[in-house]
Structures are given as structure tokens and as C-alpha cells.
Amino acid sequence: MDKKNYIILKTDKELKILMSPMRQKIIKVMEREGKPVTSKYVADKLEISPSSAQHHIKKLEQVGIIEFDHNEIINGITARYLRITEKTVSIGQDINDDFTSERDILARNILSETYNGYKELINEKRQLISEEYKKGNKFVDQLAGVIHLSTEEANELFDIIDDFIKQHSKASNNSHPYEYALIAYKADLNNDKSVE
Structure with missing residues (x-):
């Protein structure tokens, strides 16, 4: 690194x-x-x-x-x-200090926001995504x-x-x-x- x-x-x-x-x-x-x-x-x-x-x-x-x-x-x-x-x-998750809980909250929020955007897209565009996936186009994946x-x-x-x-x-x-x-x-x- x-x-x-x-x-x-x-x-x-x-x-x-x-x-x-x-x-x-x-x-x-x-x-x-x-x-x-x-x-x-x-x-x-x-x-x-x-x-x-x-x-x-x-x-x-x-x-x-x-x-x-x-x-x-x-x-x-x-x-x-x-x-x-x-x-x-x-965000320094590997640092052992007094800010562990703040880092944890920040990490959870970042992950949650990404997942929520993914879930919203899947719910709104499921048909389109399904059709494109059959053609070999990946719009979403996990x-x-x-x-x-x-x-x-x-x-x-x-x-x-x-x-x-x-x-x-x-x-x-x-x-x-x-x-x-x-x-x-x-x-x-x-x-x-x-x-x-």
C-alpha cells in the first residue's frame, strides 16, 4: 500500500x-x-x-x-x-483509538446508503434489469x-x-x-x- x-x-x-x-x-x-x-x-x-x-x-x-x-x-x-x-x-477502521464507535457508525452508513440505492433500483427497474441480464448486460450484481x-x-x-x-x-x-x-x-x- x-x-x-x-x-x-x-x-x-x-x-x-x-x-x-x-x-x-x-x-x-x-x-x-x-x-x-x-x-x-x-x-x-x-x-x-x-x-x-x-x-x-x-x-x-x-x-x-x-x-x-x-x-x-x-x-x-x-x-x-x-x-x-x-x-x-x-476511515481508519484498523486504528485502535477512542473513535471506534464513530468509525463504526460511518462504515454502517456508507454500506447502508449503497445497499439502499441498490434495493431502490431493483424495486423500480426489476423488469428492465431482468431483460438486460438475459442479453448478458449486468446493470446490478452482488x-x-x-x-x-x-x-x-x-x-x-x-x-x-x-x-x-x-x-x-x-x-x-x-x-x-x-x-x-x-x-x-x-x-x-x-x-x-x-x-x-
């Missing part, structure tokens, strides 16, 4: 910045867009005031989740374009189970997934946004005496 390509939220202040439901929505809007956007664009999408969008975006900039991309002059006004950083954001990996293989898998995600974080003419939530953990760690 290349530490300089990661943002690890270590402090209570950093975690609280990300725990805001509105800031999580801003991140989702920007990730779905897959290209730089203005705070006005975010405000319009979320139906909030431009000043509120700017406030939340500045907080996300403080921890490095959002960064400046470029300026454009539109009708004589300078528009500031922002993007989601290309760094992987970690995988669950157990695989057996050495520590080296697990590290390799995490790197492959992380690299693949980073390579596909920007929109292209023929791409569509796919939301995901991935969890993997060493299931026998409780029984593993070698790590104690």
Missing part, C-alpha cells in the same frame, strides 16, 4: 467532517458525475443553497477528499471546478461468499481492486456510474493465535 495515495481519517475532527450526511451526498454526486464540477452544480443537484454547498465542500477540501481542478470563465464569471481526489479515503487467500494474495487482491477503481473513477463517453461497497476481512482472525 502506497501511503501517499491514501487519506486516512485519524482524528475526531476529520471523522466528523465525513460523518455529515450532506457531505456524503456531495461526494456521491461528484463521484457519479465522474468529472470536475462547480459548487453551483452540486448545489443545484442537491437542491441546497450555493453557500451551503461551498461550506460543505470547503470542509471536504480540508481533509483532502475534494480538490481544485481548474477555473473557467463562463459569461464573464470565473467558475471554480472541483474534483474528488484520486486518493483512496480510509457477490458474497468466502475465498481462501494467503496474506500475500489478499494484499494483491486489495491492490488490484484499488488500482481498477482508480482507473475507472472518471467518466468517459461510453461509461456509466456503478456504485459499489466492498468488504473483505480475514474471517478466522478471532481463531488466529499468531497475531496475539
Whole structure:
């Protein structure tokens, strides 16, 4: 893992910045867009005031989740374009400190929001999804189970997934946004005496 390509939220202040439901929505809007956007664009999408969008975006900039991309002059006004950083954001679940419960709440919320979006899509578009699946087109899918990996293989898998995600974080003419939530953990760690 290349530490300089990661943002690890270590402090209570950093975690609280990300725990805001509105800031999580801003991140989702920007990730779905897959290209730089203005705070006005975010405000319009979320139906909030431009000043509120700017406030939340500045907080996300403080921890490095959002960064400046470029300026454009539109009708004589300078528009500031922002993007989601290309760094992987970690909420620090592996850190043993006083913020374990906050990290837990944040992790559950992120997973829940992804699942709720999946469930809503399935309920509203089940017929279309079924027809497309028969043609070999996957609009939705979920995988669950157990695989057996050495520590080296697990590290390799995490790197492959992380690299693949980073390579596909920007929109292209023929791409569509796919939301995901991935969890993997060493299931026998409780029984593993070698790590104690």
C-alpha cells in the first residue's frame, strides 16, 4: 500500500467532517458525475443553497477528499471546478483509538446508503434489469461468499481492486456510474493465535 495515495481519517475532527450526511451526498454526486464540477452544480443537484454547498465542500477540501481542478470563465464569471481526489479515503477502521464507535457508525452508513440505492433500483427497474441480464448486460450484481487467500494474495487482491477503481473513477463517453461497497476481512482472525 502506497501511503501517499491514501487519506486516512485519524482524528475526531476529520471523522466528523465525513460523518455529515450532506457531505456524503456531495461526494456521491461528484463521484457519479465522474468529472470536475462547480459548487453551483452540486448545489443545484442537491437542491441546497450555493453557500451551503461551498461550506460543505470547503470542509471536504480540508481533509483532502475534494480538490481544485481548474477555473473557467463562463459569461464573464470565473467558475471554480472541483474534483474528488484520486486518493483512496480510509476511515481508519484498523486504528485502535477512542473513535471506534464513530468509525463504526460511518462504515454502517456508507454500506447502508449503497445497499439502499441498490434495493431502490431493483424495486423500480426489476423488469428492465431482468431483460438486460438475459442479453448478458449486468446493470446490478452482488457477490458474497468466502475465498481462501494467503496474506500475500489478499494484499494483491486489495491492490488490484484499488488500482481498477482508480482507473475507472472518471467518466468517459461510453461509461456509466456503478456504485459499489466492498468488504473483505480475514474471517478466522478471532481463531488466529499468531497475531496475539
